[in-house]
Each structure stands twice: as structure tokens, then as C-alpha cells.
Amino acid sequence: MRVDLGNALDTVASPGIPRDALDRLDERVADAHERIETGRENHEHGYESLNLPQTTDADEIRTAVESFADAETVLTVGIGGSALGAATLAHGLESDVDAYFLDNVDPEHVSSLLDSISLSDTAVNVVSRSGTTAETLANFLAVRDAMESDGVDWTEQTFVTTGEEGNLRNLAERHDLPALDVPDGVPGRFSVLSTVGLACAAIQGHDIDAVLSGAQAEANRLSGSLFDSPAYAYGTACYALDERGAGINAMMPYAESLETFAEWYAQLWAESLGKDGLGQTPVRALGATDQHSQLQLYRAGPRDKMVTFVRPTEREDCAIPETDLPGLEYLGGQNLGTLLDAEFEATEASLAESSQPSVRLEIDRVDEYGLGELLYCLEASCVLAGELYNVETFIQPAVEWGKRAARGLLGGGDFDEADSVADKSTLVIE
Structure with missing residues (x-):
């Protein structure tokens, strides 16, 4: 370099x-x-990201995805850092296994993609640390419904990458799905060198040891x-x-x-x-x-x-x-x-x-x-x-504001941020 x-x-x-x-x-x-x-040595939040080449267990990732070795397609359902790192590796490296990413909730795109791939030959990786990310969970529900409509047992073709608790962790335990842990102390946008970014690469047959x-x-x-x-x-x-x-x-x-x-x-x-x-x-x-x-x-x-x-x-x-x-x-x-x-x-x-x-x-x-x-x-x-x-590199308060506003608009709770939407100024020319 x-x-x-x-x-x-x-x-x-x-x-x-x-x-x-x-x-x-x-x-x-x-x-x-x-x-x-000092942050790396103490495994502090964020600084821990720079330890990933040493702390990521490539064998653990390969073991978790070995049941998907015959997949012809891998579909990652995530958003932001839960998808972009994996997509960077997938699009940067050639493979016989196609990789797709649902990282937006545009309904036309989601429907078009699910109609265009063979779901029976697809491994699905759902990625969310909290297990409650609205866009990710909504897209996964759409994927699961499409699989069921095609007569595909989604539980045989799905694995999750998530935190220690939350909806996705509960789902994995209920249906005995393979599960990878999101590393502690690593913000999503810094997680490409972890389970988050490397699982898709492993299914595609890439040398994740060489990445690390x-x-x-x-x-x-x-x-x-x-x-x-x-x-x-x-x-x-x-x-x-x-x-x-x-x-x-x-x-x-x-x-x-x-x-x-x-x-x-x-x-x-x-x-x-x-x-x-x-x-x-x-x-x-x-x-x-x-x-x-x-x-x-x-x-x-x-x-x-x-x-x-x-x-x-x-x-x-x-x-x-x-x-x-x-x-x-x-x-x-x-x-x-x-x-x-x-x-x-x-x-x-x-x-x-x-x-x-x-x-x-x-x-x-x-x-x-x-x-x-x-x-x-x-x-x-x-x-x-x-x-x-001298900024706090590893937080994103402005992003969280928008998440709360959107959740409030959808009836997911009482958030002051949602009330601000009604205060929008307008100057409409038709």
C-alpha cells in the first residue's frame, strides 16, 4: 500500500x-x-475496530456458512455498514456465486430483485446488530414471504449476523438458524473485516484469510x-x-x-x-x-x-x-x-x-x-x-435522530422527533 x-x-x-x-x-x-x-489495548468502543485483523476468527465464519456451500446466490439483507463492506468485497472480487444486497426499502427494487433470482438456490444473510433495524427487518420479512410463496423452506437457507440479544437472535434460536456474532465495540461502518463483512465473501469462495x-x-x-x-x-x-x-x-x-x-x-x-x-x-x-x-x-x-x-x-x-x-x-x-x-x-x-x-x-x-x-x-x-x-468518531447522533422520527411516523413509539415532521415549511409551485 x-x-x-x-x-x-x-x-x-x-x-x-x-x-x-x-x-x-x-x-x-x-x-x-x-x-x-491505548484504545486498542483497552478494547474501547470504536478503537476495537482496528484490532479486527487479529481478533476475527476466519474458521468460525467458514464453519457458520459451510451448509451454504452449494448456494448459487447469496443475498445479504442489511443497511449501511451491515451491507456496504460485504458489497465492497463481493463487487471487488470475481466469483461463480452471485451476490446481491437488499440495503434499501424501495418496493419496486425489492420486488424486482426477488422475482429475478432463484430463491431455492439462494443463501440469505440477515445482518443487524440490534435485530430491530426497521429497513432490514422489513426487507427480511418480504424475503421470507417470497420464499414461502415459492415453496422454499426459508429456515434451511437463512443465517443471521447479530448481537447477543434481540429479534434476530430470538429468531435464530427459535428456528435453529446458524448465527454469527457482531463483534463488540465495532460500529457497523468499521465492521467489514469482521463476521459482518466476511460471511458473504466466504460463501463466494474468497480467501478471507488473505483479506485479514x-x-x-x-x-x-x-x-x-x-x-x-x-x-x-x-x-x-x-x-x-x-x-x-x-x-x-x-x-x-x-x-x-x-x-x-x-x-x-x-x-x-x-x-x-x-x-x-x-x-x-x-x-x-x-x-x-x-x-x-x-x-x-x-x-x-x-x-x-x-x-x-x-x-x-x-x-x-x-x-x-x-x-x-x-x-x-x-x-x-x-x-x-x-x-x-x-x-x-x-x-x-x-x-x-x-x-x-x-x-x-x-x-x-x-x-x-x-x-x-x-x-x-x-x-x-x-x-x-x-x-x-477532536470529534467523537464512533457515534452518529444525527443518524439516530432520523431513525427515531421514522419509527414514530410508523407508529413504533412516541418520539418527539416525529412531531417535527409536521412542522415542515412549504413553498409549492405546481
Whole structure:
């Protein structure tokens, strides 16, 4: 895992980070690292997330899902951190087992998906720490009903990932369903390297030990200096650029398989750091696609953004056939990978030429080990940035407000937040 901060320095970019400012920030990084290590050693809530490469039991996960070895499809029912990590791995890695995710309650999408897959060949994983998440439980009830309508015994094809108590735990005990424990002290958005994110990968036949090994390699590089740790270097750069006006961070991977990774990052960054009027706004982009849609803004719009490039340096390639089409002869005999690399380098240089800051993150390959490195690096970067911002990284009070309001509207209790909905101001033009 490599992080290049060169195009984030003030010699290139505006806003940019003076080199001596990084040296000064390194003293704060040392203090933050000490706090992080204390939290890890004491297994404190949130900090425990960074211990997952060591504490996750891969054998336990494989044992729990071994009865689904013949599944042709795996359907994860969860929302937010209960789905995005698993989806990042599923979409980043190739498998003969299809993976789908019900992480929204759009009725047309849910109905369409359930109609399109063979439920008799599908393993269903229901993921909710509390066992009471409204969207997850509602979608699961729809899945269960669809299975029953198709004559499928849902109890033979369902397992749960949940906390020690709650509706899902009770359901698992009542119907003798396989159950995995959600790890203590790990917020959902930090749970990809646990039972939450790895069960789907195990069913798909991926090497979850390699995912954890990649993550552990990055954990071993955490140190008291940003100059020795890619994770801390990236977290520090994001914080420093935000402090200088780059309040928007566009995550732009140059690999189609990492598109869902950008979604995972957006939740991690927004939910963890967006507090007390602080935090960068994450934006999702995809190279080279969004060179033709978003790059105009990033290069020539307001100077309030940084771009994070993520790319693998090795990949399978595809040849471009020779052509006699006028003006396109130069493409013949090249490879798509060569073209994508040229697109990446041109975009990076384009931003630098216009003094827009960017940071480059590189892994060797989009494989289990590389994804483990990347996911852990971003989690540790986020925790480090939270220390520098001095925010409570591992809570999400604004999210909980909306949950209470929605539950009150549905008759699930008496919540003051629901009353606020009736106070909406209107200015309707028809």
C-alpha cells in the first residue's frame, strides 16, 4: 500500500499543505497514535475496530456458512455498514456465486430483485446488530414471504449476523438458524473485516484469510509518525487540506471493481467525521468514467475540493484491435489497461496543472490481500482524522435522530422527533 502526497503540497496545489506543516502535524499524529493504541489495548468502543485483523476468527465464519456451500446466490439483507463492506468485497472480487444486497426499502427494487433470482438456490444473510433495524427487518420479512410463496423452506437457507440479544437472535434460536456474532465495540461502518463483512465473501469462495492478512500488514505499519504509515499520512493530508479549504473529498478509484468501495468510503468518512460543524463531504466518482462528467468541476470549479485517486498497479489486460478508422490508428495495438493508465495520469496531471490538490493511493492488485490493505488503511485514516478534528468518531447522533422520527411516523413509539415532521415549511409551485 502506497500513498503519494506530492500533489497535495502547496508547491503544487492551492489549497495545499506546506511541507513544514506536515512536520508540525506529525507531533499531533504521535499523540493521536498513542491515544489510538491505548484504545486498542483497552478494547474501547470504536478503537476495537482496528484490532479486527487479529481478533476475527476466519474458521468460525467458514464453519457458520459451510451448509451454504452449494448456494448459487447469496443475498445479504442489511443497511449501511451491515451491507456496504460485504458489497465492497463481493463487487471487488470475481466469483461463480452471485451476490446481491437488499440495503434499501424501495418496493419496486425489492420486488424486482426477488422475482429475478432463484430463491431455492439462494443463501440469505440477515445482518443487524440490534435485530430491530426497521429497513432490514422489513426487507427480511418480504424475503421470507417470497420464499414461502415459492415453496422454499426459508429456515434451511437463512443465517443471521447479530448481537447477543434481540429479534434476530430470538429468531435464530427459535428456528435453529446458524448465527454469527457482531463483534463488540465495532460500529457497523468499521465492521467489514469482521463476521459482518466476511460471511458473504466466504460463501463466494474468497480467501478471507488473505483479506485479514492484507489488513494486518497495514495495522503493523501504524506508528507514531505519518511518514511511516500510509494510513496516517492519508488521514493527516485530508485533515490538513480540509483545514485549508478543501472541504470536499472526491474518492475516484480507477478500477470498475472498486466502485462500491467508493460508496463504502462515503459512509465511513461522512458518518464518522461529520460532527460539530467539521468534516469533509465525501463524493463518489469513478475513473475514467467521471473524467467525462465530474472532472470539469474538480478542475475549474470552486477551490474547495481534493481528489483521492485509488488504483491498482497490476491488472489483467485486454488488447485493442488494430483499426484503420481515421484519427484512431494510435489506439490499435494498445491495451485497455494502457489507455486507463494514460487516462489516470492525464487526469492527475490536469488537476496539478490547475493547482487542485489530489492524493494517490495505490495497491498492487484488486484481490483479497489488496482489498484488506485498502479497507484497513481507510479505517485507520478515518480514526486518525477524527483524533485530529477532536470529534467523537464512533457515534452518529444525527443518524439516530432520523431513525427515531421514522419509527414514530410508523407508529413504533412516541418520539418527539416525529412531531417535527409536521412542522415542515412549504413553498409549492405546481
